[in-house]
Amino acid sequence: xxxxxxxxxxxxxxxxxxxxxxxxxxxxxxxxxxxxxxxxxxxxxxxxxxxxxxxxxxxxxxxxxxxxxxxxxxxxxxxxxxxxxxxxxxxxxxxxxxxxxxxxxxxxxxxxxxxxxxxxxxxxxxxxxxxxxxxxxxxxxxxxxxxxxxxxxxxxxxxxxxxxxxxxxxxxxxxxxxxxxxxxxxxxxxxxxxxxxxxxxxxxxxxxxxxxxxxxxxxxx
Numbered sequence: 219x220x221x222x223x224x225x226x227x228x229x230x231x232x233x234x235x236x237x238x239x240x241x242x243x244x245x246x247x248x249x250x251x252x253x254x255x256x257x258x259x260x261x262x263x264x265x266x267x268x269x270x271x272x273x274x275x276x277x278x279x280x281x282x283x284x285x286x287x288x289x290x291x292x293x294x295x296x297x298x299x300x301x302x303x304x305x306x307x308x309x310x311x312x313x314x315x316x317x318x319x320x321x322x323x324x325x326x327x328x329x330x331x332x333x334x335x336x337x338x339x340x341x342x343x344x345x346x347x348x349x350x351x352x353x354x355x356x357x358x359x360x361x362x363x364x365x366x367x368x369x370x371x372x373x374x375x376x377x378x379x380x381x382x383x384x385x386x387x388x389x390x391x392x393x394x395x396x397x398x399x400x401x402x403x404x405x406x407x408x409x410x411x412x413x414x415x416x417x418x419x420x421x422x423x424x425x426x427x428x429x430x431x432x433x434x435x436x437x438x439x
Contacts, residue, residue, distance in 0.1 A: 230409075233259075234264060237256050250290040254288075261287060262406075263408070265277045265281035265309065268413075269437045271436050278313040282313060289302070289303075300331055303342040308414075308417050311417045312417065323349040325345060332346075340390075341369070348380055353380075355377065361378060372392075372397070375387060375394070377392075380418070384427075388429065396433055
C-alpha cells in the first residue's frame with residue numbers, strides 16, 4: 219500500500235508546531251539547541267513528505283524552515299555537531315534552492331567542517347564543496363571517507379564518483395545507496411524516502427552523471 223503522504227505531513231507539522239510551543243528561551247541554551255534540532259527534523263520530515271507527494275512548492279517552504287532551525291541550533295550545539303550543517307545543506311538541495319545552498323555551503327566551510335577529524339564533519343565539507351563546484355577539493359575529502367568502517371561505503375563511493383566525474387562508479391554506487399534505503403525498516407522522522415539518494419542526484423545532475431533510478435522511495439518526476 220502506498221504511503222499516505224498527507225498524513226505523514228500532518229504528523230510532522232504537528233511535531234513542529236509542538237516544538238514551537240515548547241521552545242525554551244535563550245537562558246536555557248542547551249535545551250534550546252536540542253529543541254531547535256527536533257524542530258528542524260520535523261520541518262525536514264514535513265518537507266520530504268510534501269516532496270514525495272509531488273507538492274514541490276510547499277515542500278520548499280518547509281525545507282527552508284528546516285535549514286533555518288538547524289543553522290539556528292548550531293552555535294549552541296556541542297563541538298562536532300556536524301549533522302546540523304549536513305541537515306542545512308541537504309534541505310537546501312532537496313528544495314532545489316541553489317543560491318541558498320551555496321550560501322550555507324560557504325557557512326559550513328567557514329565553521330571548518332573540512333578540518334574535522336570526524337567522518338561526519340568531512341561529509342558536511344564534501345557536500346559543501348560539491349555544491350560550490352570545488353570538485354578537486356571534494357575529491358580529497360571523499361577519498362578520505364572511502365574504506366572507513368564508521369562511514370557508509372556506498373555514500374563515500376558516490377561522493378567520490380561525483381567529485382571525480384566518474385559516471386560508471388556513480389551509477390553503481392548511488393544504486394547501492396538506494397538499495398540500502400530499500401532494505402531499511404526505520405527512517406528518519408518515519409518518512410519512507412531515500413533523501414540521501416535525492417541529494418546525490420541533485421549534485422550529479424549538473425555534472426551529467428545522474429542515474430536512472432526507479433523506486434517508491436524517490437519523489438515523482
